Amino acid sequence: MAAPVIVATDLAKRFGEVEAVGGVSFEVASGESFGLLGPNGAGKSTTMRMVGAVSPRTGGELSILGLDPDRSGPEIRSQLGVVPQTDNLDFELPVLDNVIVYGRYFGLPRKLVKQRAGELLQFAQLTEKAKTRIDDLSGGMKRRLTIARALINDPKILLLDEPTTGLDPQARHILWDRLFRLKEQGTTLVLTTHYMDEAEQLCDRLIVVDHGRIMAEGTPSSLIRHYSSREVLELRFGSERNAAAAAQLEGIGDRVEVLPDRVLIYADDGEAALEAVRGRGLEAITSLVRRASLEDVFLRLTGRSLIE
Numbered sequence: 001m002a003a004p005v006i007v008a009t010d011l012a013k014r015f016g017e018v019e020a021v022g023g024v025s026f027e028v029a030s031g032e033s034f035g036l037l038g039p040n041g042a043g044k045s046t047t048m049r050m051v052g053a054v055s056p057r058t059g060g061e062l063s064i065l066g067l068d069p070d071r072s073g074p075e076i077r078s079q080l081g082v083v084p085q086t087d088n089l090d091f092e093l094p095v096l097d098n099v100i101v102y103g104r105y106f107g108l109p110r111k112l113v114k115q116r117a118g119e120l121l122q123f124a125q126l127t128e129k130a131k132t133r134i135d136d137l138s139g140g141m142k143r144r145l146t147i148a149r150a151l152i153n154d155p156k157i158l159l160l161d162e163p164t165t166g167l168d169p170q171a172r173h174i175l176w177d178r179l180f181r182l183k184e185q186g187t188t189l190v191l192t193t194h195y196m197d198e199a200e201q202l203c204d205r206l207i208v209v210d211h212g213r214i215m216a217e218g219t220p221s222s223l224i225r226h227y228s229s230r231e232v233l234e235l236r237f238g239s240e241r242n243a244a245a246a247a248q249l250e251g252i253g254d255r256v257e258v259l260p261d262r263v264l265i266y267a268d269d270g271e272a273a274l275e276a277v278r279g280r281g282l283e284a285i286t287s288l289v290r291r292a293s294l295e296d297v298f299l300r301l302t303g304r305s306l307i308e
């Protein structure tokens with residue numbers, strides 16, 4: 001593993017009585033794509049803001065690119081790219097100027113900024129929109145522009161807080177493709193998400209966080225292997241009947257989970273589990289066999305669904 005660019009040890013943040021982050025430890029290697037996966041309020045944004053050297057920690061240790069954010073905030077920030085949860089683009093300026101003006105904040109030479117801004121618009125597939133007003137961009141375009149802007153200083157680490165929340169599926173896929181390219185070019189990515197598919201697509205490694213604590217850490221596939229069977233059988237018996245039906249399914253597969261809208265049976269062979277369900281004289285309204293996902297990992301760890 002390459003030398004770590006981020007080292008957090010018992011990192012904590014309190015807001016008065018509220019413990020937003022309760023002592024998390026993790027390392028991110030150079031070139032790695034690292035994720036913080038957890039539901040709303042888990043402490044992901046707070047952790048990102050500490051890593052971004054904009055919010056001081058109240059406990060533990062933190063090193064970013066070998067520097068302590070308490071002492072070297074500006075030096076750290078000059079080497080980071082930050083994509084916050086909500087786009088903070090300048091609505092007064094058209095697309096290209098948004099990138100150029102941002103570049104000037106970093107004190108980069110004018111000519112370099114102009115050249116790089118053009119390249120970044122191309123990367124973000126926004127070249128044709130260079131003169132467009134921000135109001136006239138779609139949500140996905142705004143997000144891509146925010147990413148392009150965050151790359152103007154050629155950052156060593158790109159921090160992305162919920163990069164695709166609120167976007168439609170097609171816009172999400174375009175964005176994932178762009179982030180994947182960055183990853184291929186060796187940019188270190190740190191992202192928060194509550195979408196398990198996003199974490200599976202983009203993260204080499206991730207931590208699952210809940211209530212400000214780390215519940216598990218690993219690669220998406222190792223987490224799934226460790227916390228779930230290979231397949232999941234999803235059964236819907238109708239909202240009033242799920243719990244009663246589940247009581248009759250004990251012993252099928254490795255584990256049975258009852259959610260308000262469905263029953264999940266964890267089994268390495270989902271089709272065989274479905275046969276066993278039918279063998280007990282139970283017929284679901286709908287049944288579906290799928291591969292296990294990080295959603296199943298989260299459910300196993302917390303007893304709750306990621307998106308509630």
Ligand SMILES: Nc1ncnc2c1ncn2[C@@H]1O[C@H](COP(=O)(O)OP(=O)(O)OP(=O)(O)O)[C@@H](O)[C@H]1O
Pocket residue numbers: 015018019020021038039040041042043044045046047
């Ligand atoms: N400035 C603040 N003052 C007081 N409490 C805060 C502050 N910022 C965050 N919190 C609290 O800290 C906890 C963690 O919040 P945080 O925003 O880090 O979670 P999150 O996992 O990023 O969730 P989301 O996806 O909703 O942003 C929450 O209980 C939140 O209410």
